[in-house]
Amino acid sequence: xxxxxxxxxxxxxxxxxxxxxxxxxxxxxxxxxxxxxxxxxxxxxxxxxxxxxxxxxxxxxxxxxxxxxxxxxxxxxxxxxxxxxxxxxxxxxxxxxxxxxxxxxxxxxxxxxxxxxxxxxxxxxxxxxxxxxxxxxxxxxxxxxxxxxxxxxxxxxxxxxxxxxxxxxxxxxxxxxxxxxxxxxxxxxx
Numbered sequence: 001x002x003x004x005x006x007x008x009x010x011x012x013x014x015x016x017x018x019x020x021x022x023x024x025x026x027x028x029x030x031x032x033x034x035x036x037x038x039x040x041x042x043x044x045x046x047x048x049x050x051x052x053x054x055x056x057x058x059x060x061x062x063x064x065x066x067x068x069x070x071x072x073x074x075x076x077x078x079x080x081x082x083x084x085x086x087x088x089x090x091x092x093x094x095x096x097x098x099x100x101x102x103x104x105x106x107x108x109x110x111x112x113x114x115x116x117x118x119x120x121x122x123x124x125x126x127x128x129x130x131x132x133x134x135x136x137x138x139x140x141x142x143x144x145x146x147x148x149x150x151x152x153x154x155x156x157x158x159x160x161x162x163x164x165x166x167x168x169x170x171x172x173x174x175x176x177x178x179x180x181x182x183x184x185x186x187x188x189x190x
Contacts, residue, residue, distance in 0.1 A: 018051050020058040028065050035128055037072030060097040071135035071176040081171045097159030098138055100189030103151055114156050119145040122158050134175035140184035160184030
């Protein structure tokens with residue numbers, strides 16, 4: 001019996017020390033492209049549960065995928081706001097890397113573009129393909145000033161510490177979440 005318990009604990013420790021690979025990350029992309037939020041959420045949750053000690057960038061991206069897909073499930077009525085809160089609030093204070101988006105050149109905000117508001121902050125509105133539901137308003141406050149002209153005509157990916165997650169207080173499907181990222185960075189994704 002002791003041997004069985006030891007093997008179980010050893011297996012559990014090994015799974016907690018694993019890291020998310022590029023292949024794991026790539027396996028989630030088709031779900032996102034097809035807006036199959038339920039599968040993206042389920043698969044990303046499995047990856048995150050099996051890699052608790054992972055500190056890689058792929059884990060930070062997977063956290064974002066998990067949050068985004070959960071918000072997508074809310075818009076489809078497949079997850080309640082209470083379930084959403086129970087699933088994602090644990091990610092506050094963790095490293096997150098958000099989707100890459102083209103740069104918005106005009107001053108007004110557009111869906112699925114990143115607006116570099118200043119050399120110290122960026123704003124993105126992440127929505128579904130039809131633009132009917134806003135999954136996340138994303139605000140990034142950069143740790144170091146960025147050179148805005150350097151990012152023109154490119155995709156930009158922002159990341160940092162997920163300081164705060166705010167739910168829509170009205171619990172409507174028009175918009176679901178606000179993500180505030182501090183100690184952030186911006187880098188070209190193409």
